[in-house]
Amino acid sequence: MKGYIKKCPECGSINLLLNKEKxxxxxxxxxxxxxxxxxxxxxxxxxxxxxxxxxRRRAGAPMSxxxxxxxxxxxxxxxADVYQLDTKERSKFFRLRKWQYRISTAIERNLKLAxxxxxxxxxxxxxxxxxxxxxxxxxxxAVQRGLVRGRSMESVVAGALYAACRRxxxxxxxxxxxxxxxxxxxxxxxxxxxxxxxLGIRILxxxxxxxxxxxxxxxxxxxxxxxxxxxILEQAQEAELTSGRGxxxxxxxxxxxxxxxxxxxxxQREVADVAGVTExxxxxxxxxxxxxxxxxxxxKKKNKKEI
DNA sequence: AAGACGAAAGTGGTTGA
DNA sequence: TCAACAACTTTCGTCTT
Numbered sequence: 001m002k003g004y005i006k007k008c009p010e011c012g013s014i015n016l017l018l019n020k021e022k023x024x025x026x027x028x029x030x031x032x033x034x035x036x037x038x039x040x041x042x043x044x045x046x047x048x049x050x051x052x053x054x055x056r057r058r059a060g061a062p063m064s065x066x067x068x069x070x071x072x073x074x075x076x077x078x079x080a081d082v083y084q085l086d087t088k089e090r091s092k093f094f095r096l097r098k099w100q101y102r103i104s105t106a107i108e109r110n111l112k113l114a115x116x117x118x119x120x121x122x123x124x125x126x127x128x129x130x131x132x133x134x135x136x137x138x139x140x141x142a143v144q145r146g147l148v149r150g151r152s153m154e155s156v157v158a159g160a161l162y163a164a165c166r167r168x169x170x171x172x173x174x175x176x177x178x179x180x181x182x183x184x185x186x187x188x189x190x191x192x193x194x195x196x197x198x199l200g201i202r203i204l205x206x207x208x209x210x211x212x213x214x215x216x217x218x219x220x221x222x223x224x225x226x227x228x229x230x231x232i233l234e235q236a237q238e239a240e241l242t243s244g245r246g247x248x249x250x251x252x253x254x255x256x257x258x259x260x261x262x263x264x265x266x267x268q269r270e271v272a273d274v275a276g277v278t279e280x281x282x283x284x285x286x287x288x289x290x291x292x293x294x295x296x297x298x299x300k301k302k303n304k305k306e307i
Numbered sequence: 308a309a310g311a312c313g314a315a316a317g318t319g320g321t322t323g324a
Numbered sequence: 325t326c327a328a329c330a331a332c333t334t335t336c337g338t339c340t341t
Contacts, residue, residue, distance in 0.1 A: 186319075189319095189320095193320095244330075244331075245331075245332095246331070246332070249331090249332080267309090267310060267311085268310075268311070268312095269309095269310075269311095277332080277333090278332075278333055278334075279310095279311080279312090280312095280313085280332080280333070280334085281331085281332060281333080283311080283312065283313080284331095284332090287312095
């Protein structure tokens, strides 16, 4: 968590002060609270045996970023007990409750809506829990830093999900995210780039291999073909055919070639569709693969054997 | 007729002055 | 901030099976 904040978003100062007690990061120069509600993960005690540990442990259910209040909400009590108080106390009570309500309506109402949307999209895409949690965390930070302003909530949610997928190496294409969330692909890409830049999240370029299993199963290709495709992909990476190219295109071309070599031919159109690229891109990658890896011979040999 | 192939023009994003 | 550029797409005509 600490690693995400490098400088003050307001004045750009790197002079940040961490206040552990309050769980806040404050900019020394302009006073902006850069991040709040941080968690201190450090132990302030040590335990030497099971009994001590049981005595000292005091945490409850795990906190989840997928709950808008992280499962730790507070609300000022219900009306029932108010009537034991005198008039003065009672008005104080109502004042407090009003404030509580106002505070929660600001950030938390947004979060509540956003996280509902996030869960919806995430379950639509059948994303693992860890990714959902990560994206919720990213979204929460984006809200705290005011990055949602001027952008639609949904697009930021989609961007956060995309980022979380990439970080956990379960890549989904922008097209899939777009279909699931109903946000324009370009918009998601823009928001994704914006929030990762602003939050200083480092994302490795996605590995084409991560796409293979999903594409292969969508095309109903055999496991042999799938591993063949991975093999081809590795050769391609050795030959430095992969850098700078769209990972989905490379994955698609490898699958196409592998299917061809294993007599499970799929049309370029079919492969292109599941990979979310065009036939032309597949052709280009395919051509490079043939040229650089001399796969032509391999395929010919294979065909001869079949005959 | 469908699929594969390639050329040409257009798009959105990155980079370097 | 703008122009050059690389990757990718769209579109379309031609060739192959």
